[in-house]
Amino acid sequence: MIALALQTLLLLGLSPLVTGAIRLGKARLQNRRGPPLWQPYADLAKFLRKDMVVSEHASWIFSVAPYIVFVTALLAGLMVPMVSVAAPLSLFxxxxxxxxxxxxxRFFLALGGLDPASAFGGMGSSREMTIAAIAEPAMMLAIFTVALAAGSTDLTRIVQTTLEPAWGLANPMHVLAFAALFIVLLAETGRIPIDNPATHLELTMIHEAMLLEYSGRQLALMEWGASIKQLVLMTLLVNIFFPAGIATEITPTALGAGLLAYAAKLLLLSTAIVLVETTNAKLRLFRVPDLLSIAFAVALLALFSTFLFP
Amino acid sequence: MDALGALLLAAGLSGYVVAAAAGLLTARRGAIAVTLSFGLGAMAAASVGAAAMVSLLTHSAGNDATLQLLPTMIPSLRFSIRLDPLGAFFAVIVSLVALALSIYSVGYARHYVGRKNVGILGAFFNLLLLATTLVFLADNVFFFLLAWEIMALSAYCLVSFEHEVDEARSAGVLYFVMSHIGTGCLILGFFLLSQAAGAYNFASFHALGEKMAAGPRNAAFLLFLAGFGIKAGIVPVHVWLPAAHPVAPSNVSALMSGVLIKTGIYGLARVLFDFMGTPPNWWGVTVLALGTVSAVLGVLYALMEHDLKRLLAYHSVENIGIILMGLGASLMFLHTGHKALAALALAAGLYHTINHAVFKALLFLGAGAVLQSTGTRNMEEMGGLIRRLPRTAFFFLVGAVAISALPPLNGFVSEWLTYQALLRGFDATPSLFRLMFPLAGAMLALTGALAAACFVKAFGITFLAQPRSEAAARAHEVGPAMLIGQGILAGACVLLGLFPVAFLTLLDPVIAQLAGHPLAAELSLAGGLVLSSGAAGPGTVSTLGILMTGVALLSLPLAWRLVHARREQTRTGPTWDCGLAGLTPRMEYTATGFSKPIRMIFKALFRPHREVQREYDFSPYFAKTLRFESHTEEIFQTRIYRPLHGFVLRFSRRLRALQAGSLQAYLMYVFAMLLGLLLFAL
Structure with a gap:
């Protein structure tokens, strides 16, 4: 129960920071000063206090969607080991x-995009669902590959397996599955080269297009939910493939060291995302499937490599 | 089975007959016929369902209840039924769905009163329910085939019920032809089996495959796969399904997509698991591969549809594919002797069978309500219906979430079990065929994500945003009977999703019968609140736990809302329209537009054609008129069935020369045939 509450607080508290860090890092690499690190917190606080304007065409789906997006992201986060190897909702x-x-x-996010009768929202929903659909096989294949090695789909068990010293970092299966999941991470969190989180050009937006009609509290929940989802997927990546430092027992020192290691790993992954986003241009929508099929092929190679290097 | 069960069963079966007769007798008085035949049908369904449930709950191995329905003069034909776990399980499915459908039909069939003969509709509907129930319970080859044919013929009559529509007539004929090709395969298959067994009752076929030679055994497998595959709608013999299901009245569509195609699954489970003994590896490989292909192609074609009922029909192809993935994996495990895994994969397949029956029937009922209140199946003419039909919209949303395999509803649980079976299959299979499992898992992920995309489209375009036509703007909510029918099925989706262990306990006798390994105890954790995927603890899930934690977490934003609500003002404003003078429905995203990215990505499969014609007055930037046409190609129709159809027509035209109408020529044929036979006998 305490673990659950602590991990919820960590997800809520840390996710805007990661978003802010990536934004700041991008700005610095582009020779801009950029917004301060805690700008996302300020934004959320502002949205939460503002009144809302709701479209006249929208139904109850539009109002329910932000809550579902927010809560599902939190629930997903509670199944991933963050600081300690034991995830609070591992059993569920x-x-x-x-x-x-x-x-x-995502289902309700896309419905929320369609609800206000705007063409932009529909376009965002259509593209979001398409990209998710073609990212899904690569993601599942990569997850299958690591789950096969652990003999379980339970994330705590998977991290425990990758913690073992026999699990070499330079294992080709390891590297390939990481590469596949990294591409999927970019797609799922709406990063360049798939989507541009900073764009306000309607015709190229995907995630932002679905949020166009949201305001106030509902917008805050949507933005916060997106940040949490990003943190969850990043945590998944760093803790499955680089579990070093994660707390294996519940003592204050172990947890403290785990938190430090976790922060350091997140910083490294954020830097990688910043580098990818700064050095690449956004792809045309119909080039995105090529990138994601590369992810699928890489995940397939990861699977095959379990034969070659057992 | 005790006397009470037998009584309930007999009452239920004769109840269907009475309901059908009542429909015919009162056909002149439409409204009475509707109430009487569907009302009695609902009672009969409840009765059969209760009997099947009792027999499933009180079943003890090797002690199947048998019942002689009618005396018979014909040798080998026995009207005998046997309530073994497998049959009882499918009888539960048909009865549950039939109960909801009959209640729904009491309201739905009203709109035919005065236009069509509703007595006929009620009579054939109940006849179809009776025949389908008997297919699941028959214990004799001839009785089974008889019930199978009555089922096919009454379904044909129902598909062509609106026979004044061209589409319904041609779909009916296609269904009739395909169905009979299937029956032909089944007759040959059963011929091979009864030859080996020397008897005609199903009880004597148990594990018969062990005694058969490899040749007839494999031939029987292929015949049954084709025969039951046509009924189930497996790619590439699925073509009749998206044609026939949409044109039938919606309560019949729901029955056909929800239950009728499951007779194919029942047949495969019965023959492959009960009759055929330990299967060779390639059977499982074939079934798994066919399942995977059906799942992916079914959902891809569904995405291209903007006819709501055709879209749902293609999803049946997809879900049959998912069921077959479970069955195929189970066959592969039986081959390698992993009984626990075979039991897990089979449980996944059968779980998905009841899930699909429930949510597909629910979705078709929702589509029927929309069709009745808007008069169209074309999604491009709908929109905004969530305000006009709020309850129907809610039930349709439940079905959409369930079929998209999203937690915490039932579709998620059965697909979770399928994933677990596939995952564990990798280590259990020694040969290179093990690679099929992760690949099938990846394709299942693709299928699930595409299904979610398709139902965002189906729900979003139909129910959300502004109405796209006058009819949609004036639509009104359907009556209480139709809502109760949908509500029962929506409730079943929720219960099957939240309490998987309870359901698997109910299913356990079936699993023990077919895979020889009871499963429920292994899969239950924490007093049945958590579902595990096996004794080794490879994965756990609890939809109930997820839901309750989710509700607890929801208190965070809701608490903030309460705190803040006093100071807050929510205004209603127009949607951002880029400074135009307001949005019109024509500016909304369409169903065709929604699926365009998928159409472009898979254009090698769809071969989209598009034609744009513009007329200008003075400048190419300001078109006066614009004509846009876009359609995709169904390669199975154009590449396989159309050439085949042409060939059959040409061939029969040639043969017509034989049928000259001259008696002498016919006598000569008879003589030549006789001579030939005599020579053959020598």
């Missing part, structure tokens, strides 16, 4: 439930 679901919960959030 593993990797498959995590994928399912994120898909549930």
């Amino acid at each position: 679901g593993g990797a498959l439930a995590l994928v399912g919960l994120l898909a549930l959030g």
Whole structure:
């Protein structure tokens, strides 16, 4: 119960920071000063206090969607080991439930985009669902590959397996599955080269297009939900493939060291995202499937490599 | 089975007959015929369902209840039924769905009163329910085939019920032809089996495959796969399904998509698991591969549809594919002797069977309500219906979330079990065929994500945003009977999703019968609140736990809302329209537009054609008129069935020369045939 409350607080508290860090890092690499690190917190606080304007065409789906997006992201986060190897909701679901919960959030996000009768929202929904559909096989294949090695889809068990010293970092299966999941991470969190989180050009937006009609509290929940989802997927990546430093026992020192290691790993992954976003241009929508099929092929190679290097 | 069960069963079966007769007798008085035949049908369904449930709950191995329905003069034909776990399980499915459908039909069939003969509709509907129930319970080859044919013929009559529509007539004929090709395969298959067994009752076929030679055994497998595959709608013999299901009245569509195609699954489970003994590897490989292809192609074609009922029909192809993935994996495990895994994969397949029956029937009922209140199946003419039909919209949303395999509803649980079975299959299979499992898992992920995309489209375009036509703007909510029918099925979706362990306990006798390994105890954790995927603890999930934690977490934003609500003002404003003078429905995203990215990505499959014609007055930037046409190609129709159809027509035209109408020529044929036979006998 305490673990659950602590991890919820960590997800809520840390996710805007990661978003802010990536934004700041991008700005610095582009020779801009950029917004301060805590700008996302200020934004959320502002949205939460503002009144809302709701479209006259919108139904109750529009108002319910932000809550579902927010709660499913949190639930997914509670199934991932963050600081300690034991995830609080490990018993209620593993990797498959995590994928399912994120898909549930996406389902309502896309419905919320269609609801206000705007063409932009419809376009965003259509593209979001398409990209998710073609990212899903690569994601599942990569998850399957690591789950096979651990003999379980339970994320705690998977991290425990990758913690073992026999699990070499330079294992080709390891590297390839990481590469596949990294591409999927870019797609799922709406990063360049798939989507541009900073764009306000309607015709190229995907995630932002679905949020166009949201305001106030509902917008805050949507933005916060997106940040949490990003943190969850990043945590998944760093803790499955680089579990070093994660707390294996519940003592204050172990947890403290785990928190430090976790922060350091997140910083490294954020830097990688910043580098990718700064050095690449956004792809045309119909080039995105090529990138995601590369992810699928890489995940397939990861699977095959379990034969070659058992 | 005790006397009470037998009584309930007999009452239910004769109840269907009475309901059908009542429909015919009162056909002149439309409204009475509707109430009487569907009302009695609902009672009969409840009765059969209760009997099947009792037999499933009180079943003890090797002690199947048998019942002689009618005396018979014909040798080998026995009207005998046997309530073994497998049959009882499918009888539960048909009865549950039939109960909801009959209640719904009491309201739905009213709109035919005065236009069509509703007595006929009620009579054939109940006849179809009776025949389908008997297919699941028959214990004799001839009785089974008889019930199978009555089922096919009454379904044909129902598909062509609106026979004044061209589409319904041609779909009916296609269904009739395909169905009979299937029956032909089944007759040959059963011929091979009864030859080996020397008897005609199903009880004597148990594990018969062990005694058969490899040749007839494999031939029987292929015949049954084709025969039951046509009924189930497996790619590439699915073509009749998206044609026939949409044109039938919606209560019949729901029955056909929800239950009728499951007779194919029942047949495959019965023959492959009960009769055929330990299967060779390639059977499982074939079934798994066919399932995977059906799942992916079914959902891809569904995405291209903007006819709501055709879209749902293609999703049946997809879900049959998912069921077959479970069955195929189970066959592969039986081959390698992993009984626990075979039991898990089979449970996944059968779980998905009841799930699909429930949510597909629910979705078709929703589509029927929309069709009745708007008069169209074309999604491009709908929109905004969530305000006009709020309850129907809610039930349709439940079905959409369930079929998209999203937690916490039932579709998620059965697909979770399928994933777990596939995952564990990798280590259990020694040969290179093990690679099929992760690949099938990846394709299942693709299918699930595409299904979610398709139902965002189906729900979003139909129910959300502004109405796209006058009819949609004036639509009104359907009556209480139709809502109760939908509500029962929506409730079943929720219960099957939240309490999987309870359902698997109910299913356990079936699993023990077919895979030889009871499963429920292994899969239950924490007193049945958590579902595990096996004794080794490879994965756990609890939809109930997820839901309750979710509700607890929801208190965070809701608490903030309460705190803040006093100071807050929510205004209603127009949607951002880029400074135009307001949005019109024509500016909304369409169903065709929604699926365009998928159409472009998979254009090798869809071969989209598009034609744009513009007329200008003075400048190419300001078109006066614009004509846009876009359609995709169904390669199975254009590449396989159309050439085949042409060939059959040409061939029969040639043969017509034989039928000259001259008696002498016919006598000569008879003589030549006789001579030939005599020579053959020598």
